[in-house]
Amino acid sequence: MVTATDNSFYPRRKLVMLPGPTNVPERILLAMARPMINHRGPEFHQLYEGILRKSKELFRTKEGEVVVISASGTGGVEAAALNVVRPGDKVVVPVFGEFGERMVEHVKRAGGSVVEVRAPYGTAPEPSEVERALKSSGAKALFVVYNDTSPGVTYRWLRDVSRAAKDVGAFVVVDAISVFGGDELPQDDWGIDMVVAGAQKCLSLPPGITLISVSRELKDYISRNPPSTTIYFDLSKYFEFNKKLEIPFTPAIPIFYALDESLNMVLEEGLDKRIERHRLAAGAYYSALEAAGLKPFVEPRVRSNVVIAVQYPPGVDDAVFRDLLDRKFGVVVAGGFGSLRGKIFRIGNMGDISPINITQTLLGIAGALSDLGVRVDASAMLAAARDYLKPLMS
Structure with a gap:
């Protein structure tokens, strides 16, 4: 018998930072x-x-x-x-x-x-x-x-x-x-x-x-x-x-x-403002990840504003990292697929994304990598992201 407290039927709410599907706002769920x-x-x-x-x-x-x-x-x-x-x-x-x-x-x-x-x-x-x-x-x-x-x-x-x-x-x-x-x-x-x-x-x-x-x-x-x-x-x-x-x-x-x-x-929101929000959020991610010593996979001139692809540091296993990020920090990101399987992870920067979501994701990544033996300066990450996130907080 399934009860209202059975977590197999009512999973805990996670921060879904996939390149789709994405978090669905309450207004849309109610609609x-x-x-x-x-x-x-x-x-x-x-x-x-x-x-x-x-x-x-x-x-x-x-x-x-x-x-x-x-x-x-x-x-x-x-x-x-x-x-x-x-x-x-x-x-x-x-x-x-x-x-x-x-x-x-x-x-x-x-x-x-x-x-x-x-x-x-x-x-x-x-x-x-x-x-x-x-x-x-x-x-x-x-x-x-x-x-x-x-x-x-x-x-x-x-x-x-x-x-x-x-x-x-x-x-x-x-x-x-x-x-x-x-x-x-x-x-x-x-x-x-x-x-x-x-x-x-x-x-x-x-x-x-x-x-x-x-x-x-x-x-x-x-x-x-x-x-x-x-x-x-x-x-x-x-x-x-x-x-x-x-x-x-x-x-x-x-x-x-x-x-x-x-x-x-x-x-x-306004389409132009929405596009600018995605651009600023992407800038926050790229700056923060590079400040932490992580390397974006894509050359700068064609980097996406809605999907942030990051190369794994040596020795980090894709499945282990993403499972830890999910279980311990409540953040869901995607791995690579096809020829990129196991080489990169991908953060979805899509839709109803706020500075709080971005901060939680960055801290989760820093925490998961640190648990796996990779030194990551979370303070440097957040400092690098700050200038991009400020306009989104007003």
Whole structure:
């Protein structure tokens, strides 16, 4: 029999500092507790109208059309590939992390011929390399992971390569799952045709939905050439149902309520202020970790503001460190995966993150490493973070 005090059913609240899923604020949790409604009725129509209107402010698009799919972010990227790519199409994909590798696989599964532009993990391809690939290949599209959470790299030349793609008549598709709402991404100004956004990252939602914003030009293409290999991810169906403020298939209604509340919170804070908060928080982490003698994995010019990747000191075991950090200090961080497994740990700096959360995380890291025999000066860490955190305390 499970009782109200059974910790197996009610686990203690931890500070989740993963690169997704992230901590979910109480306002959003409460929003999901509302009664179920008819997804073909006026209450849902009103809910969805607000979501579409407010999300366009975050995408910074006037021309784009937003759809919301009940699926994880990977479902959104799969929808992008299936709706844009046709057999034989050439697609340029910069690859600098595991999610770039996955993007290549998505495009190939859709029948595309991939032109890969690679860089070692921890770095990113130069924009000139991507531009050359676009010009020489006659590509139909450029697919870019804006922020690859596996190494903690943000592609800082997205605007430049987007404009280069438009110069050769290619569509631009951006996986912004982990960075949407946490860094600059003005869709219209940067000439991006499709942005795929995630829920469980900088929007502080539970996993389960993905938002996709599509330019007028790409929407017209998809409507004229709907994919023949999918029903659920056929965006032309979503465009049609948007006209009556509905979803073609049964939506995850509680998470739609959560999304609406999340959008309210972002707009109350102000998108520019939210982006600046993520930038300052990232600066606090990088400065503090380096002051403690720890080495960020990524070269400075492409470091992410929403995922902080840190190399392990010699002799520190990944599983032992993260287990200790979790059990003793109540902080959950991620390890590396793929070729980076056991070499780095990753701190999610996403969504509803405060100076208190950052301080707790830094002190937990210092404590766990000290317990494992690595000398860490916690005072130096906090002193280095202070200048970045001060503006967030006002």
